[in-house]
Amino acid sequence: xxxxxxxxxxxxxxxxxxxxxxxxxxxxxxxxxxxxxxxxxxxxxxxxxxxxxxxxxxxxxxxxxxxxxxxxxxxxxxxxxxxxxxxxxxxxxxxxxxxxxxxxxxxxxxxxxxxxxxxxxxxxxxxxxxxxxxxxxxxxxxxxxxxxxxxx
Amino acid sequence: xxxxxxxxxxxxxxxxxxxxxxxxxxxxxxxxxxxxxxxxxxxxxxxxxxxxxxxxxxxxxxxxxxxxxxxxxxxxxxxxxxxxxxxxxxxxxxxxxxxxxxxxxxxxxxxxxxxxxxxxxxxxxxxxxxxxxxxxxxxxxxxxxxxxxxxxxxxxxxxxxxxxxxxxxxxxxxxxxxxxxxxxxxxxxxxxxxxxxxxxxxxxxxxxxxxxxxxxxxxxxxxxxxxxxxxxxxxxxxxxxxxxxxxxxxxxxxxxxxxxx
Ligand SMILES: Cc1cc2nc3c(=O)[nH]c(=O)nc-3n(C[C@H](O)[C@H](O)[C@H](O)COP(=O)(O)OP(=O)(O)OC[C@H]3O[C@@H](n4cnc5c(N)ncnc54)[C@H](O)[C@@H]3O)c2cc1C
Ligand code: FES
Ligand code: FES
Numbered sequence: 146x147x148x149x150x151x152x153x154x155x156x157x158x159x160x161x162x163x164x165x166x167x168x169x170x171x172x173x174x175x176x177x178x179x180x181x182x183x184x185x186x187x188x189x190x191x192x193x194x195x196x197x198x199x200x201x202x203x204x205x206x207x208x209x210x211x212x213x214x215x216x217x218x219x220x221x222x223x224x225x226x227x228x229x230x231x232x233x234x235x236x237x238x239x240x241x242x243x244x245x246x247x248x249x250x251x252x253x254x255x256x257x258x259x260x261x262x263x264x265x266x267x268x269x270x271x272x273x274x275x276x277x278x279x280x281x282x283x284x285x286x287x288x289x290x291x292x293x294x295x296x297x
Numbered sequence: 298x299x300x301x302x303x304x305x306x307x308x309x310x311x312x313x314x315x316x317x318x319x320x321x322x323x324x325x326x327x328x329x330x331x332x333x334x335x336x337x338x339x340x341x342x343x344x345x346x347x348x349x350x351x352x353x354x355x356x357x358x359x360x361x362x363x364x365x366x367x368x369x370x371x372x373x374x375x376x377x378x379x380x381x382x383x384x385x386x387x388x389x390x391x392x393x394x395x396x397x398x399x400x401x402x403x404x405x406x407x408x409x410x411x412x413x414x415x416x417x418x419x420x421x422x423x424x425x426x427x428x429x430x431x432x433x434x435x436x437x438x439x440x441x442x443x444x445x446x447x448x449x450x451x452x453x454x455x456x457x458x459x460x461x462x463x464x465x466x467x468x469x470x471x472x473x474x475x476x477x478x479x480x481x482x483x484x485x486x487x488x489x490x491x492x493x494x495x496x497x498x499x500x501x502x503x504x505x506x507x508x509x510x511x512x513x514x515x516x517x518x519x520x521x522x523x524x525x526x527x528x529x530x531x532x533x534x535x536x537x538x539x540x541x542x543x544x545x546x547x548x549x550x551x552x553x554x555x556x557x558x
Contacts, residue, residue: 166327186328199397201396202394204331205327207323207342209298253392274392
């Protein structure tokens with residue numbers, strides 16, 4: 146079936162089959178490989194995107210459920226060549242090693258700061274509890290979140 | 298993929314395609330689809346059915362639409378009316394899962410570990426089931442008939458959960474290997490209803506369906522033991538039967554202290 150949705154501010158169309166995930170459609174159909182595919186079961190958060198402004202795992206949403214809705218992926222965060230402040234903070238804080246988890250974490254962090262501009266450590270921990278990083282040990286990621294909160 | 302825009306349309310489609318798999322938040326269904334554990338003939342997308350997404354309070358009865366999410370329960374006015382359910386919602390998965398996962402989906406899956414179930418059971422919740430034939434309600438206890446089995450007929454959808462908030466002190470506790478993203482090793486909801494002179498407890502992951510125990514408040518000394526005795530846990534990858542029974546006894550003791558303080 147054909148779906149129409151708004152992705153990163155642009156009207157897009159894609160042909161999907163009934164059981165296809167939004168993550169698959171974004172990566173394979175719409176040419177947006179920023180959202181990463183790892184567990185496909187909602188455990189790692191590397192596929193985190195905003196669906197109508199809500200943080201979700203794209204691997205757990207049917208592409209067809211996004212028909213008529215609005216999706217923001219990590220590709221939609223930078224303003225042209227200018228990184229989003231959260232992206233910039235991840236670079237500055239050295240919160241990126243292999244980088245696989247980073248797109249999901251960046252989207253989750255932006256979502257957190259939109260809701261809670263100055264989060265406590267507990268609030269950061271809670272907000273990022275659905276995003277797994279295998280490399281950094283999270284300390285630098287916390288630094289990045291605090292940095293992004295400070296520069297806002 | 299069928300995407301009805303109203304409850305009536307959804308029920309007509311379900312009657313026409315009884316084999317169609319309903320999907321609400323998809324947090325259980327997509328895992329099955331992604332791993333090819335399930336290939337339904339058709340999928341009934343309930344995301345565009347506005348009637349399922351709302352909750353309301355009418356004549357003392359709280360009506361929670363099947364499509365109400367954990368995030369909505371946690372951060373909205375429902376939290377004050379159903380405190381144990383809100384505590385349970387807080388423990389579900391991660392923000393991403395709570396934004397999508399729904400009450401109706403938890404009931405549909407009917408897992409013995411479903412975290413919404415014990416809090417609703419201690420509050421005496423009923424399930425509203427709708428089909429083109431009409432609407433029926435049944436106690437949640439009767440709806441949960443076995444592990445991952447419920448009393449839905451092929452042409453029915455869960456339309457809502459109905460509960461008369463007791464106002465009694467209540468709490469929810471869950472044991473798992475970490476604080477986020479865990480399936481309960483055991484879970485417990487308990488309420489101390491002084492108005493009715495009654496203690497009520499319901500536990501998850503310690504039997505084929507969530508357990509339910511009630512006793513007069515006068516039996517508070519032995520209640521934790523009664524809860525542990527009522528459990529029929531098994532050994533599995535998440536824990537042993539003996540550990541589960543022990544943990545339930547400890548949780549029940551703590552929950553009693555909290556609710557009777
Ligand atoms: C990473 C992760 C962590 C999780 N953590 C927890 C946890 O901590 N605690 C917990 O309890 N669960 C947890 N879950 C399971 C899941 O999130 C919950 O069971 C949730 O409530 C399911 O809701 P849903 O709307 O996503 O259901 P869906 O996946 O849409 O549906 C689930 C089932 O219910 C049926 N269904 C849905 N709506 C209806 C309806 N209106 N009428 C009839 N049938 C219907 C579907 O056909 C399906 O069989 C987790 C899942 C994931 C992926
Ligand atoms: S790929 Fe979606 S949560 Fe891991
Ligand atoms: S940087 Fe490698 S997984 Fe996080």
